[in-house]
Amino acid sequence: MLNCNKEDIAIIHNTAEGMNLISHGLNLKNSDEILLLENEYPSNVYPWEHWALKGIIIKTIPMSNSPDIFLENVKKAITNKTKVITVSAVHCCTGMPLPIKDIAEICNYKNIEFIIDGAQGAGHIDIDMTILFLTIIVVGFNLFNIFSLYPSFKDVVFF
Numbered sequence: 294m295l296n297c298n299k300e301d302i303a304i305i306h307n308t309a310e311g312m313n314l315i316s317h318g319l320n321l322k323n324s325d326e327i328l329l330l331e332n333e334y335p336s337n338v339y340p341w342e343h344w345a346l347k348g349i350i351i352k353t354i355p356m357s358n359s360p361d362i363f364l365e366n367v368k369k370a371i372t373n374k375t376k377v378i379t380v381s382a383v384h385c386c387t388g389m390p391l392p393i394k395d396i397a398e399i400c401n402y403k404n405i406e407f408i409i410d411g412a413q414g415a416g417h418i419d420i421d422m423t424i425l426f427l428t429i430i431v432v433g434f435n436l437f438n439i440f441s442l443y444p445s446f447k448d449v450v451f452f
């Protein structure tokens with residue numbers, strides 16, 4: 294389903310827990326920026342808010358019904374302080390699949406952590422971890438939940 298190695302999968306309780314684990318495990322510093330999706334599902338908003346208390350800037354990428362325009366919005370929102378971009382693979386309000394492969398390419402080029410909420414995307418749209426570079430995807434299922442890090446856990450510290 295995700296075309297990843299079993300070593301890159303961790304079992305978790307749900308998507309919200311996975312996002313919290315990842316957010317709390319990142320090492321960000323004052324004036325770094327996080328980009329969230331406009332009208333994002335709340336469990337991919339609240340896990341990031343604790344960073345605002347530490348001086349991290351949280352911005353939202355304007356949503357668009359056009360993947361191309363959305364991608365332009367992503368490019369415009371990125372600054373040299375952007376350290377994290379996180380979006381749902383499928384937008385919870387509109388049902389539009391986000392251009393995650395294109396965003397992953399930009400993030401790989403600019404050394405930005407790209408974290409995908411795959412709750413509504415995995416199993417519905419093509420998600421191939423081998424072509425998503427350093428992406429982390431968090432997926433909630435009815436019976437089991439995983440988050441898969443490709444290629445390894447090296448960018449995230451758990452405590």
Ligand SMILES: Cc1ncc(COP(=O)(O)O)c(C=O)c1O
Binds near residue numbers: 334337385432
């Ligand atoms: C985009 C999105 N993210 C996260 C969730 C929450 O998933 P979980 O219950 O696994 O935390 C949902 C639930 O519908 C969702 O649609």
